[in-house]
Amino acid sequence: MKKSIIILSCLIISCLGYSQEQPTTFSLQEAIDYALENNRQAKNAKRDIEAAKKQKWETTATGLPQLDASVNYQNFLKQQVSLVPAEFFGGEPGEFAEVIFGTEQNVNATATLSQLIFDGSYLVGLQSAKVFLEISKNAKDKTDLEVRKGVINAYGNVLLAEESVFIYEKNINVLQKNLDETTKIYENGLEEEESVEQLQITLSNLQSSLNNAKRLKGIAYQMFNITLGIDYKTNVTLTETLEDLAEKNISLEMLNQDSDITSTVDYKIAENDKRSKELLLKLEKTKALPQLSAYLNGGYLGFSNEFTFLDREQDWAGFSSFGFNLNLPIFSSGGRSAATQRAKINLEKSKDELTETEQRLKLQIETAKSNYKFATEDYYNKKQNLALAERIERKNQTKFFEGIGSSFELRQAQTQLYTAQQELLQTMLDVINTKAELETITNQITNF
Numbered sequence: 001m002k003k004s005i006i007i008l009s010c011l012i013i014s015c016l017g018y019s020q021e022q023p024t025t026f027s028l029q030e031a032i033d034y035a036l037e038n039n040r041q042a043k044n045a046k047r048d049i050e051a052a053k054k055q056k057w058e059t060t061a062t063g064l065p066q067l068d069a070s071v072n073y074q075n076f077l078k079q080q081v082s083l084v085p086a087e088f089f090g091g092e093p094g095e096f097a098e099v100i101f102g103t104e105q106n107v108n109a110t111a112t113l114s115q116l117i118f119d120g121s122y123l124v125g126l127q128s129a130k131v132f133l134e135i136s137k138n139a140k141d142k143t144d145l146e147v148r149k150g151v152i153n154a155y156g157n158v159l160l161a162e163e164s165v166f167i168y169e170k171n172i173n174v175l176q177k178n179l180d181e182t183t184k185i186y187e188n189g190l191e192e193e194e195s196v197e198q199l200q201i202t203l204s205n206l207q208s209s210l211n212n213a214k215r216l217k218g219i220a221y222q223m224f225n226i227t228l229g230i231d232y233k234t235n236v237t238l239t240e241t242l243e244d245l246a247e248k249n250i251s252l253e254m255l256n257q258d259s260d261i262t263s264t265v266d267y268k269i270a271e272n273d274k275r276s277k278e279l280l281l282k283l284e285k286t287k288a289l290p291q292l293s294a295y296l297n298g299g300y301l302g303f304s305n306e307f308t309f310l311d312r313e314q315d316w317a318g319f320s321s322f323g324f325n326l327n328l329p330i331f332s333s334g335g336r337s338a339a340t341q342r343a344k345i346n347l348e349k350s351k352d353e354l355t356e357t358e359q360r361l362k363l364q365i366e367t368a369k370s371n372y373k374f375a376t377e378d379y380y381n382k383k384q385n386l387a388l389a390e391r392i393e394r395k396n397q398t399k400f401f402e403g404i405g406s407s408f409e410l411r412q413a414q415t416q417l418y419t420a421q422q423e424l425l426q427t428m429l430d431v432i433n434t435k436a437e438l439e440t441i442t443n444q445i446t447n448f
Contacts, residue, residue, distance in 0.1 A: 003379045025237045028245060029448040031228060035151045036144055038229035045136075046144035052136035063116045071123075072108040073309075079104060103303040110299035117293055117324075119260035120286025128279045135272045145440045147227070152436040154224040156429045159242035161217035166422050168210035175203050175414070177395065182407075195400075195407035200410050206418070246428035248448060249435045250335050250376055259365050259442045261358055266441075270357040274350040281343035287336050289325040296320075361441065368438040375430040383422040388422035389413075 026034065026386030034211040036042050079100045086095035116122060179199040222232040229237075261267050298320035308314050329336070396413035439445055 015235060024235060025239060026155075026228075027239045027448070028152065030132065031155055031224075031238075032148050032151050032448075035147050036227045039147045039227065040229055041143050041149075041222065042140075042147050043229070045140040049136045049140055052129075052133040056133050057271070059125045059129040060222055062385075063119070063122045066114045067111065068114075069111045070109075072110075073105075073106075075105045075307075076102075104305045105303070105307060105309075107302040107309050108299065109301075110297060112295055112297035113293040114293060118289075119291045119293075120289040121283055124279055124283040124286055131254070131272055131276050131279060132323075135269065136274070138265055138269045138272060141443075142269065145265060145443065145445075148445070149436045149440045151224075152422055153433055154220070154227040154239065155240075156242065156245065156432045157220045158217070158224050158238055158246065159240070160429050161213060161220040161423055162238075163242050163425050164213040164422070165217055167425075168206060169212055171414075171418060171421075172203065172206050172210060175199065175206060181401070190403075192407075197413045198407040202414055216280050242428045243427065245448075246379060246431045249432050251446075252373070252376065253436070254435070254438060254444070255369050255373055257444070259444075261361050261365075264361055264441065264443050267354075270350075270354045274347070274354050277347040277350040278341070281340065281347050283345045286341040287339070288329055290329070291325075293325045294323070295325065296322045298314065364441050365438070368441050369433065372431075372438050374436040375427065375434040378425040379424075379431050382420065382427045386417075386420040386424045390416040393417040 002331050023030070023034065079102070081100055083096040084099050085091075085093070086097040087093050089097055091097060179196070182191055182199055186193060186196050207425045221236065225232045225234050225236060262271075298318070300316040300318050302309050302314055302316050304314065393413040393416070396405055396410045400407065400410040
């Protein structure tokens with residue numbers, strides 16, 4: 001019994017832990033915050049920053065003291081023979097004797113401490129590592145902005161699908177009642193069969209649209225889950241409505257704000273690209289400078305005809321040395337000059353690209369402001385149109401059942417109403433998405 005209770009408790013705790021790790025109910029801001037931590041692209045961008053930090057230290061470490069050690073063991077299966085004059089050993093002049101120098105086995109243990117004293121490319125490398133880190137941070141900011149915009153779009157698409165399904169179901173219920181009443185009137189001989197058929201056509205179209213809307217709703221939820229970084233089959237609940245979200249996103253103050261181009265992520269990326277090209281030019285120039293390094297090494301040599309190197313009686317001969325290495329580039333057949341000229345050309349290109357980026361961003365901001373303003377104006381216009389379409393549909397429905405209106409006029413009014421409903425939903429989504437686009441370009445983020 002106790003064992004069962006323990007197992008049940010563990011299952012409950014694990015379930016609670018899992019639910020805390022992966023929420024299933026989201027407001028828009030909660031969805032954005034969750035995606036910035038769990039979206040796969042956002043996580044990889046964060047990893048890129050960590051990798052850039054490691055690369056920065058990797059570059060820095062090349063100019064710091066380096067210590068290497070090696071152990072070399074040799075066992076001559078057959079030693080090399082040398083010839084020396086035999087008279088050294090009392091032999092006849094002109095004759096040679098075979099002599100073996102050294103022992104059959106030896107060990108060489110060496111440690112070397114090296115230090116870079118001057119290298120122009122190293123100094124440029126340090127600056128380049130910093131710029132690369134900044135580029136990685138810019139890429140992370142760009143990714144976060146795109147993830148945020150993607151979440152807003154996905155969240156809005158889910159709400160649009162939910163509202164579409166709700167409206168289709170509501171319209172179908174109303175239309176079914178109209179069809180039932182019209183059928184009874186027709187059966188009593190007070191209405192033409194065409195009137196029933198017109199309503200049947202409209203109902204059939206609505207049912208088909210409803211089925212499609214339900215399918216799109218499922219896809220919208222799956223896309224939302226993928227954008228957040230959770231399993232696409234996870235059942236989630238959104239706590240906001242499309243209309244409330246559209247009203248929250250109506251902020252015409254953004255249209256009057258002056259946008260600082262230099263604070264946008266795209267401008268920073270282009271500026272850092274120009275800076276990297278400047279460093280590449282500087283690097284090519286430093287290749288004509290001398291390189292100076294120093295070293296200090298020491299070690300021991302052991303010799304024996306048997307493997308006695310682990311014995312205490314083994315004799316070891318120590319050695320050490322200190323020195324400098326100076327590398328002087330003298331002549332490269334014009335190779336360094338060509339590389340420098342190529343770096344200058346790339347730098348000039350990056351300057352033009354920075355200017356083009358600045359001009360393009362100004363145009364994009366103006367376009368985004370125009371689209372946002374139009375979406376807002378269109379939202380209010382479609383709201384009024386829907387109210388008019390509802391009133392027209394009610395009038396035609398009254399006229400039809402009073403016998404002074406035709407079924408064609410009723411169907412036309414109903415179709416107009418259904419179109420107005422979908423247009424209003426789309427304008428709500430446009431308000432949300434165009435504001436998100438404007439915020440993404442200008443890097444002016446607001447919380448919901």
